[in-house]
Amino acid sequence: MEVKKLMKKIDALRKYMYELIEEKSDLVDPEVVAASQMLDSALYEYYKVLEKKKDK
Template structure:
């Protein structure tokens, strides 16, 4: 599995976890929800950087 596929899988897992957490906590400002949201942002940033690098190489 290449890095892009790994990141896509991690994005989906983290997004699902965050949505479940939001349902459980019922509060978007819950510290745990914020932490998971920041984790997702970080993973998405990495994903887009890789995509951008691949486009530059083409």
């Protein structure tokens, strides 16, 4: 269940980041960078969960 939740979160963050990129037209805009960092964090969390499941 946790994996599905994280996948939804990742999808939402990715969409949010793409919308910001279109709006700002600047990849180094602080809001775009912050959105990218949030997405990176969620992806890291997702892969940690997958690794835990793999080790079991």
